[in-house]
Amino acid sequence: AWYVGNGEISWGRAILMSLLAIAWIWVAGVIVAECIGRTNWSPLSGMTLIAVTLLIFAIKGSSDMLTTIRVSLFVGAAVCLAISQASDIMLDLKSGYLVGGIPRRQQIAQFIGTWLGPIIVVWLMIVLHQTKPGGMGSEALPAPQAEALASTIDSIVSGDVPAYRYTAGGGLGLMLALSGLGGVGVLVGLGFYMPFAIVLTYTIGNVLRVISDRWLGKPFGYEYGVPVAAGFIVGEALVNVGHAIVQVFASGAAG
Missing domain, CATH: 1.10.287 (Helix Hairpins)
Structure with a gap:
């Protein structure tokens, strides 16, 4: 809203980003929930990476690149949080089912944790960043997902987006999924950039x-x-x- 009010992003582009984000939350939420239910692995970082990429392309050219990246990251962060809720809820319900938990009580606990978790986690992340040598992204606190996102943004900014590589990776992931070896594509991808x-x-x-x-x-x-x-x-x-x-x-x- 701040960027729209200041005229840096048009209302049309803002609405387009909102609709795109909502659609991707629905699609990625289903994918993540199924992955966590089948394999206990959540491709959340990959879904967020795709979301930010789509958002950048959706408003690219309507404003300067720095504003485009900032807005896309803000909206992408919200998308990531929404998708992560699908992952967390599915994992909690799955674990609760295995131990005989009551879904209603699990949902209440999940709602409480949704508000309490960020307060604690954000503070802990700040503490770790300030106390570990080099902070976030260093060898002491590696951030492979952030590095992958930064690399993708650099490619978009420079105009050197390796679309064929993403297509090849998606095709290989689809083949692995159709092979019956559920979760192998996620494991291979995680093993490559972690x-x-x-x-x-x-x-x-x-x-x-x-x-x-x-x-x-x-x-x-x-x-x-x-x-x-x-x-x-x-x-x-x-x-x-x-x-x-x-x-x-x-x-x-x-x-």
């Missing part, structure tokens, strides 16, 4: 799970392996956040 350290450790975990299922049986993995692995994830996250908070208070006391 940092090597993350991909390597994830691979080690997969190998350990295969060995465990083969020699100790699948019940052992579900009863012991999954809880221990969940403890690894939660424990490391809590330690990193706690360390960042301690550094913030320590720097404040020193200052």
